[in-house]
Amino acid sequence: DITTDVVVQVSAPVTVGGSGTIDGVENTEDVTLAPGEHHLGEGTSMILEAGSPVPVVAGAPADNSDWITPGWGFGGGHPTYQVYSLIVATFLGTLGLPHVLVRFYTNPDGRAARLTSLAVVGLLGVFYLFPTLLGVFARLYVPQLLITGTSDAAVLLLPGSVFSGWGGQLLAALVASGAIAAFLSTSSGLLVSIAGVLSTDVLRGRVRDFRIAATLAGVVPLALSLAVTSLDLSRTVGLVFAVAASTLCPLLVLGIWWRGLTAAGAGAGMTAGGLVAGTAAAVVVVGGVP
Known part of the structure; x- marks a missing residue:
């Protein structure tokens, strides 16, 4: 209907x-x-x-073949390059996400840190299979979402279409509550991680400083998000992963597996990666490229 x-x-x-x-x-x-x-x-x-x-x-x-075209118009004349760039960014950027970095703080030695890196990438690799499965099942059970243009609601409507009655409603409620819990846990993890860095490296490291840092870590991103409300969420996630893959991920990989890394080299690498990735992200946000 x-x-x-x-x-x-x-x-x-x-x-x-x-x-x-x-x-x-x-x-x-x-x-x-x-x-x-x-x-x-x-x-x-x-x-x-x-x-x-x-x-x-x-x-x-409109055609099934169009759905498998790389990028579907993104990337201009190089859609395949754009798709593989996104794959590399999501693969490497996972290590550089602040709430994932917290896991490295609990490693007692370098060997444990290397195992953590492999485990994180492996688990996230398995997770990335599920969006593909979601698309397949949504196309099979709720194709009407293509007509109304509300395909973003597939994850909530799919359980009720597969299972009728109370079973489908309970499963949909479970999916919704799980999504909300994931949003809150990820947001709180990011907030604590950023506040911890600010309070210890920028401020004096006291409890009061942590509270101030937590407030800043929450207010500043909120203000920025209000300024870019028209940007597609799926694209902002890719930008975040791209920045993380260009800055923190190389630092972690080299710091864990290469003993020749120096403080000057680490700083120069993060600065260069941050400038390049940040500039590219800013161009995308203001609408300079598709």
Whole structure:
């Protein structure tokens, strides 16, 4: 069912059943949609035959083959390069995330730190398989989200579509509560990590200094987030990983596995990586590149 007016597009003729307003005409019988864009009114109900192409919201890929095109327009003339850059950033940037760095503080020696690095990358590698599985199951069980353009709600609507009744509702509630818990735990971990660095390296390291640092660590990112509310969350995550991969990750890898690293080299590497990655992220935020 369509809960709001929406413009969809189809790449091949498709016959739909149901009732409602299609292109300004009230319909109660089967309608064949010609290739192109069509307006669906609020309250329209659509029934598609098995195997038929699903109309998608205007602007989204219309063919199945378009969904597997690297980057889908991101990266300009080099979409494959953009995709692999994102893969490298998410792979290496994991080690440089502040709430992951806290885990290194508990290592008694270099061997334990190396094992921690491998374990973190391995666990995150397994986790990155789940978004792909989510996309496959969402395409199978909730294809109607392509029509309304609300595919970001797939993770919440998928359980109720797979399991009917109370089972699906309970599973959806569990997923929602797990997502909220993950948001809070990650945010608190980042806050504590940043506040700890500020209080010990910038301030005097007292309890009062930690409270001040925690306030700054929470207020400054909040103010910045209000200034870039139009930026896609999926892209901001990639930018964060890119900065972490260009600064803290090389420092950790070289510091753990290479004894020739000096303080001057570490500082120069972090500065260079931070300037390059930070500049690139700023250009993306202000809309300089796709």
